Amino acid sequence: YDFLYYLNNAFIKSATTNHELIDHILERHSTFLLDESQDTNPLQTELFFHLTGTNFDDDWKKIKPKEGTLFIVGDPKQSIYSFRDANVSAYLDNKEIFNKENEVLVLTKNFRSNVRLRDWFNHTMNDLLNHGPEALEHIDIPISAKERSEEKVPSDVIDGVYKYSLDTKDDGELIAKLIVSWVGKEKIYSKNEDRNESNKDKEPRKKERLVRYSDFMIVPRSIDATKIINALLKYHIPITIAAKIPYTNSQTLMAIKDLVYLLKEPKTVEYFLSVIYGPLYRFDELDIILMKNKGFDLDISQPFEFEDERINNAIKELNYLYNETSKMSFSSTILYLINSKELNICGKVSTSLLEYTFFLIQKIKEGEEGKTITTVNELRNYIENFILGSDDQRTLRFKDELDRVVISNVHKVKGLQAPIVILAKPATGIKKPNKYVDYSSNKPKTYISRFSKKDGFNDVDYALTERFADQQSIWEDSAKAEKERLEYVAATRAESVLIVGNIKVDKDEENPWVDLYNMVDDSYNNGNFVINDEQPKEVVPEDISLGDYQINKDSYEQSFKYVSPSQLRHSAPTNKDEIDDAEFDKGDKDRDEATMLGTMVHKLMECIISSKNSYNIDELIKEEQRLYKKEWR
Secondary structure, three states: OHHHHHHHHHHHHHHHOOOHHHHHHHOOOOOEEEOOHHHOOHHHHHHHHHHHEOOOOOOHHHOOEOOOOEEEOOOHHHOOOHHHOOOHHHHHHHHHHHHHOOOOOOOOOOOOOOHHHHHHHHHHHHHHHOOOOOOOOOOOOOOOHHHHHHOOOOOOEEOEEEEEEOOOOOOHHHHHHHHHHHEOOOEEEEEOOOOOOOOOOOOOOEEEEEEOHHHEEEEEOOOEOHHHHHHHHHOOOOEEEEOEOOHHHOHHHHHHHHHHHHHHOOOOHHHHHHHHHOOOOOOOHHHHHHHHHOOOOOOOOOOOOOOOHHHHHHHHHHHHHHHHHOOEOHHHHHHHHHHOOOOOHHHOOOOOOHHHHHHHHHHHHHHHHOOOOOOHHHHHHHHHHHHHOOOOOOOOOOOOOOOOEEEEOHHHOOOOOEEEEEEEOOOEEOOOOOEEEEOOOOOOEEEEOEEEEEEOOEEEEEEEOOOOHHHHHHHHHHHHHHHHHHHHHHHOOEEEEEEEEEOOOOOOEEOOOHHHHHHOOHHHEOOOOOOOOOOOOOOOOOOOOOOOOOOOHHHHEOOOOOOOHHHOOOOOOOOHHHHHHOOOOOOOOOOOHHHHHHHHHHHHHHHHHHOOOOOOHHHHHHHHHHHHHHHOO
């Protein structure tokens, strides 16, 4: 934020003197588009008025941009980032400036939601938003007679707005049962079902079909959706998480991290005990006593023989893994352990959330390349912070074709949509606002009544004042207005079905969806809200290890190379030197077909991770097939 002040002052200086900085930028860029401008603060907007202005004024709102240089796009009803100093008034001020020149275009058409949902939005959203000091008008979404006549939803199809209410503190189990009850059994009315390469440019079609996992998007108000995630995993529902990820639920990650520490520091007793007591070996204190009595000093870097077959096999395996990985980087070691046929880690622990372990590999690799992860202690600190989510909130994006339920907190759903949206976990703590920015004048003023910091799971105050108590009601009105805008954003993600939850809340909690919940009635749904009393099935972890890839160990030394798919070879190597340097190490020629397939899958996973899933997978598979064509028998 300090840099914004610095940059803004630099633009003001340039505008009032020689224009050198502004001209330097305008020589390279002639047009500026501010997208999602409702999420900017006035200082950010002011920069672009100084940059594109035909005049200078101390009050930036009096500056007129040069015609055709500045385009501002946004929706004030989606202004939900006050914690980043965004303020809806900045957008409204911009709009007023453009209004004076008759240069405002209003977009009202909704291409996302079906007719019944649009009817409900028109019926409710103005009541939700158009009141208080930050009142916003909801302009009715147009619905043509043709749309109404064409969208006749059959009576056996789930469609419209529904709600549920529980006299408990947790709705994760109910949501899991709802999903299991609907997937493959109930029908929805969905668009874009028959669009493919031959007709992708045609008007989207709608038709009824059975519900899929990927139709669901669960939107909790809080970033912590752990209870919902646990419930869905309990029912073996595939998920994608775009909220706070409970990495501790990834058994592969939790098992591998301790093993990596041990392999890199084989004489550290703490790491040895964590691994040997953990899910990979499940030894107990008596086993350790037996090892010590035989003279074993818990050092896996040296071979040691035991009469007890179970202990002997474990120590022998750990010594083997140590020797195999001693020259590998941290990221390479983790990948090797996942793929190791000998260790068979995916056959010993649940593979739920396995993809997040691959995500961690990529993040560690970035740390190794940036020289921020060079020691075991740095690795351990990074992984522990990664698991706690204390450095930043991470999100994995997956291709739309994956049949998974999406769990996304409300600040991440903007721009997303789903056929079925569930507004879940309807209980959050009541927090009084402790900061308010007054943008009513050209010189904004910031008021702060409380400074606090996290101590574990609790906020600890280290500065507190009552000086602004008389203004608290203004702050609370502003916070309430943003809460209502959050409800609007969450609800309008739905294409066909919206479900609003309500559960028991304590006296220090509130239901963030309560306004929407109270607006739901059966006039805007098609009935058929069915939840069966399903019970989770027992699933034994499958051995999904990808086999012995026979990867050349030299490729692991010091660092593990992720190859960007855009840099893949487009011609096969022809001589030995080229083969040695090839991005795809082909290994021994006598490998069997299953191992060859495993190698190809392994390399495909590397490319997907390194490209953050941005490469066309079909083209990538074709490239792999071409490169490995001569290896098939």
